[in-house]
Amino acid sequence: MKVVIVGGVAGGMSAATRLRRLDEEAEIVVFERGAHVSFANCGLPYYAGGVIEDREALLLQTPESLAARFRLDVRVRTEVVAVDPVARTVTVRDLRTGEESAESYDSLVLSPGASPIVPDIEGVGRALVLRDVEDVDRLVGELNADARTAVIVGAGFIGVELAENLRRRGLEVTVVELADQVLAPLDPEMASPVADELRGNGVRLELGTQVTGIGADTATLADGRLIPADVVVMAIGVRPETALAVGAGIEVGPRGGIVVDASMRTSVEGVYAVGDAVEKTDALTGGAGLVPLANPANRQGRLVADVIAGRPVRARPVVGTAIVGVFSLMVAAVGWNEKRLRAAGRGYRAIHTHPQSHAGYYPGAQGMSLKLLVDPETDAILGAQGVGGDGVDKRIDVIATAMVGGLTAAELADLELAYAPQFGSAKDPVNMLGYVADNLRTGTTATVQWHELPALVEAGAVLVDVRTPAEFAQGSIPGSLNIELDQLRSRAAELPDGELVAICQVGQRGHTATQLLRQLGRSVRNLDGGYRTWQAGRMPVGEFV
Amino acid sequence: MKVVIVGGVAGGMSAATRLRRLDEEAEIVVFERGAHVSFANCGLPYYAGGVIEDREALLLQTPESLAARFRLDVRVRTEVVAVDPVARTVTVRDLRTGEESAESYDSLVLSPGASPIVPDIEGVGRALVLRDVEDVDRLVGELNADARTAVIVGAGFIGVELAENLRRRGLEVTVVELADQVLAPLDPEMASPVADELRGNGVRLELGTQVTGIGADTATLADGRLIPADVVVMAIGVRPETALAVGAGIEVGPRGGIVVDASMRTSVEGVYAVGDAVEKTDALTGGAGLVPLANPANRQGRLVADVIAGRPVRARPVVGTAIVGVFSLMVAAVGWNEKRLRAAGRGYRAIHTHPQSHAGYYPGAQGMSLKLLVDPETDAILGAQGVGGDGVDKRIDVIATAMVGGLTAAELADLELAYAPQFGSAKDPVNMLGYVADNLRTGTTATVQWHELPALVEAGAVLVDVRTPAEFAQGSIPGSLNIELDQLRSRAAELPDGELVAICQVGQRGHTATQLLRQLGRSVRNLDGGYRTWQAGRMPVGEFV
Structure with missing residues (x-):
């Protein structure tokens, strides 16, 4: 059995090593277009920032180490440029020599990943991306060449990680994001403390706008302003690499990723695909989604090896757990x-x-x-x-x-x-x-959300803030009355008629107040998350307000 | 509706506050034998050690704060000494005056907790325990009176927490434990690193022995040795407080706890029980068990309030999650x-x-x-x-x-x-x-446990250590051969016939070696957890060796 794997990071390498452990006899060839396999891509921003000091630490395996331990035939700087699914061959180009050759397979695993999206704007040729070790080498090269200012386009996970790491190196950093908030996976009231944290650490945020051009040492915003930018990094998102699959007639789904079944089989016999390039099944809807994360990529890599080795395994739908550190x-x-x-x-x-x-x-x-x-x-x-x-x-x-x-x-x-x-x-x-x-x-209590308050107030609802007067004095929702919780029983008669909303700092005392007032016959709901969520929610000009 | 609650910590207080939120009209009376309610019992060792500096921090609520917020009638230093389930009354003794009175109830909730076990040995009157704020006041009093040496009897969670905290205050600390290991919830090979940590921080451990007597400034071990002990603390475990329940004819189970159903009902109509005093349902067997932990106690307290308020709720079986910090x-x-x-x-x-x-x-x-x-x-x-x-x-x-x-x-x-x-x-x-x-x-691999090695070696198994020669030189299992993993393919023929056990540092390379050797036709198993688990396992004289 000969298995050819396209892509030597995460999913591809998990597949290769698992397959070897299951089958000592299989011929396993891994083609990697880049110069490195099995590198720590999630560590790249931290190497740029100097947190990870040793570049070697990023290189978890080498072709040599993989050959010694797993008898893998790993060829870097080698691109698979075409697949012939009928003949079961791939066309392989040596990127150093340009030479092309054919390689046969019994099973083919595509793990090409996803590539950073780079918009077609003026001067974009100068912009960097951060996908692999060569990319970070380029970035570090610019940083070492006395770069003092940086514009990062995109306030997603990689964008904010980079912002932190470039601040760590002392650069003046601006993050430009088309949305009204940082970190799209969060809702606006959860994202605003992150924006505060970025700003508090000297990162300039330009939300709700975009970079329309890149000059010699600036980036131009939509409103014409020029932002100093010795370095520009594009981090607006990634797109599944599907060119090879499309060329082979493999089905690509509505989200732009390779379509696979629960055994990672593509629409073409003998060809599997894993990782960031494929559409995954969403756990909530059963529909297709793009979830470019390391955990599912590794899981799928191991799983496809099991499938190829004849084991009855199936991928689970994904919930897409993700985390990022921001200062x-x-x-x-x-x-x-x-x-x-x-x-x-x-x-x-x-x-x-x-x-x-x-x-x-x-x-x-x-x-x-x-x-x-x-x-x-x-x-x-x-x-x-x-x-x-x-x-x-x-x-x-x-x-x-x-x-x-x-x-x-x-x-x-x-x-x-x-x-x-x-x-x-x-x-x-x-x-x-x-x-x-x-x-x-159970209907024991009822809550209102921060973004529902304006309409409720408009309709005549009375806001009852049950925090202490000292807390109330430090900031409160306009128009709210203050009766602290421990006096609410005795002073409930002071409350005007009508719908009530109980408010406290985080929602806990508000809950107790709500229970009390309900039993006193009042129609009342608790402000979910309290003053703190309301305060976080009103900052961005999000779609809720 | 009048609800009487016996015990004003964890379960009892969760029940009282939840019930108030559900029912503004109910009359809720809480009797607490001690001087404080709702105190942070898990914080007591850290107050003794000075990590928690402010004694007030331990007192999460007071009778006054609970009256103000939840209209609870909380009476401290008041002991419930008898229950008449037919008349639905309890006999209550004011511990300051000794005066007794009767209190009626519609529902009675017993949350008396569990009390430290104190063995009947000579001089035990001098020994302290650590259950409540008065106990920690007594301990701190002795520490402040220039105590320099301490013996802690019992190496359970509270024993090791106390050991750390008394070391923090500079005492010479000896922990005496009847078992051959610290922390009974752990297996011996998991406990031995904890013993190392204690010893490495200057705690003297006397395992497999007990204190047979307590002198003026010493504790006597079973072998007659005297251990310096200005302070002696008993921390060998707790026992459900059931005297009140037994006196009322309430069923107590084989483990010594009050028997309750999934709605926290005891065997006697109108009487409920929660917390450390009751037997909980074990998630694995469905049988009864004692799980004196804060989380289930609080959960049961809230749950019994729901039951009394007429809500259809049922307790889940417990898995008993627990954690302790040890340096x-x-x-x-x-x-x-x-x-x-x-x-x-x-x-x-x-x-x-x-x-x-x-x-x-x-x-x-x-x-x-x-x-x-x-x-x-x-x-x-x-x-x-x-x-x-x-x-x-x-x-x-x-x-x-x-x-x-x-x-x-x-x-x-x-x-x-x-x-x-x-x-x-x-x-x-x-x-x-x-x-x-x-x-x-799936039978993809097979492992052996550290404690199975002696018998396997006896039966002729060959131990193959696949770590590097440098790692091997730093310590290895007696009788093992060293062929490092990356040479195993080429040198497999060197291995003698017979059953093999693959060994590495933590079990991961051993797994790869096992897979390789199996496919080369050898009968081989991987040493689970590798050399490190083996090393941890052989330290204590546990029941496995």
Whole structure:
């Protein structure tokens, strides 16, 4: 059996090494267009910033090490330029010599990845991207050549990672983003603390605009302003590499990725595809989606090796868990966000909390904001987002696991999560999300979202802020009354007639107030996430306001 | 409706506050024998050690704050001494005056907790325990009175937390433990790094022995040795407080806890019980167990309020997730351990790994050891243990969630866990456990456990260490041959006939070697967890050796 693999990173290399462990006899050839295989692509921004000091640390394997350990025939700087699925051959070009040759296969695995999108604007030839080791070498070369200013186009994960790392090297950094917010996977009220963190660390943000041209040492914005830019990096997103597949008559889906079944088979017999180049099955809808992340790529690589070795395995749908560090913040998300649910017309409930990383009575607890999205019919978990310090990763990982395990939102309350005061809380933030979900599910309480307030106020609702007068004095929602929670029982008669909205700092006292007022016969809802979510939500000029 | 709650910590107070939120009209009376309610009992060792500096931080609520916010009638230093379930009254003693009175109830919730076990040995009157704020005041009093030496009896969670905190205050600390290992929830090979950590931080461990008497400034061990002990603390475990329940004719189970159903109802009409005093349903067997942990206590407290308020809720079986910090180590566990599975005669598979907290190419990764226990018939996850630096809590929480979600061990491979190089790995440690489980489940590979080696060697098995000669030279299993992995293909003929065991540092290269040798026709198994687990396992004189 001869297996040819196109692409020697993540999915491709996972496939090759797994296949060797399953089949000592197979002939396994890996073609990689770049100069390196199995490199740490998620480490590139941190090498640019000097956090990872040693370039060698990025090179996890070499063709030589893979030959010695796994008897793999790995050829770098070698591009597969055509596939003949009938003859079961590929045409291979040696990029050093330009020479072409044919290579036969029994099974072909395409793992070409996704390439950075580069818009067709004036001067774009000077712009860098950050996909592989050669790219980062180029970037580091410019940084070492005394670059002082940088424009990063795109405030996605790679854009913000780069912004942090270029700041670390002392550059003046501007991030230009077409959307009104950074980090598209987040909803606007979750993204605004990230924007604050970037700005607080000296990153200039230009949101809601774009770079229309690149000059010798500037980038031009849509409104004509020139931004100093010794370095320009394009980080607006990636696009599946499908040229080879298309040329071979392999089906490409509506999202632009190679179509595969649950065994990673493409539409063409004998050809498989994995990783960022393929469309994955979304866990929520069963539909196709692009999820260019390392974890599913590696998983698919191993899986396709199993399939080729004759094992009955099937890929699971993906929930798309992702995380990024932004200076002192951890930012993570899984599943769908509210923007996407609204756009798709799906019903949902949103829950915002602002818990601490561990018990407040133990020193060093860090704050975080969590958001949970829940199906109002089934109580299924649709997605979650977290922004904050320590422990955001843990909560999102737990929720991602609960989603895969089919737990409902209310069942998060029952999870037994490890508690000692320096590591968590007896009622963990994830449990608390479950408690809130359960209260909503059972109709015990009702909430309103930050973006619903203007319409409610317009309709005559009274905002009751139940924080202490001292908290209230430090900032409050315009038009709200202040009666602190511990006086609410005795002073409830002071409240005007009509619909009420209870407000506190994070939503917890507001919940107690809501329960009290409801039992006193009032129609009342709690402001979900409290003043803090409202404050975070009104910053960007998002689609909600 | 009048609800009387006995015990004002964790379960009791969760019940009281939840009930108020559900029912503004209910009369809610909480009796607490001690001087404080709702205190941070898990923080007591850290207050003793000075990590938590402010004693007030331990007092999360007071009777006054609970009255103001939740209209609770909370009476401290008041003990409920008898229940008359027919008349629905309790007899209440004011511990300041000794006066007794009767209090009626419609529903009675018992949340008396569990009390530290104090053995009947000579001089034990001088020994302290650590259950409540008064206890820690007493301990701090002795520490401030120039105590220089301490003996802690029991190396469970509280014992090791106290050991760390008394070392922090500069005391000479000896921990005496009847078992051959510290931290009974761990298996011996997982506990030995914790013992090393304690010893490395100057804690003297006396394992496999006990304190038989306490003198004026010493504790006497079973072999007659005297250990300096200005302070003696008993931390050998806790026992459910059932005197009140027994007096009322309420059923107590075989484990010594109050028997409750899934709605926290005791055997007596109108009486509920929650928290450390009750027997909980074990998730693995459905049988009864004692799980004196804060998370289930709080959960049960909220749940019993729902039941009393007429809501149809049911407690879930418990998996018993727990964590403890030991100097620089995080130690966490969930479910059953190997000792318990063996004792119960249950079949299981054990998997040991030694991953890093995040991608090795990013600076600052910390090592950890993980252990997964798997049902060999169903591939269900039976339990897990983790010892190490950063991120042990995350992995155990994810596994605990997977257990509740009914994921199989192999399905851990499919989890999408948040990956950026500073927070995890593209193949997270939890994924890797799943990969190993899948290889075992499908018969792709076979492993042997560290404690099986002696018998295998006796029977003639050949140990093949596939690490590099440099690693081998730093320590190896007696009698093993060294052929490094990358030479194994060419040198396989050098291996003697017979059964082989492949050995590497952590089990990963051993797996590749095993796959290679199997395909070369050899009968071979991989040493699970590699040299490191073997080394950890042979330290204690445990039941396995």
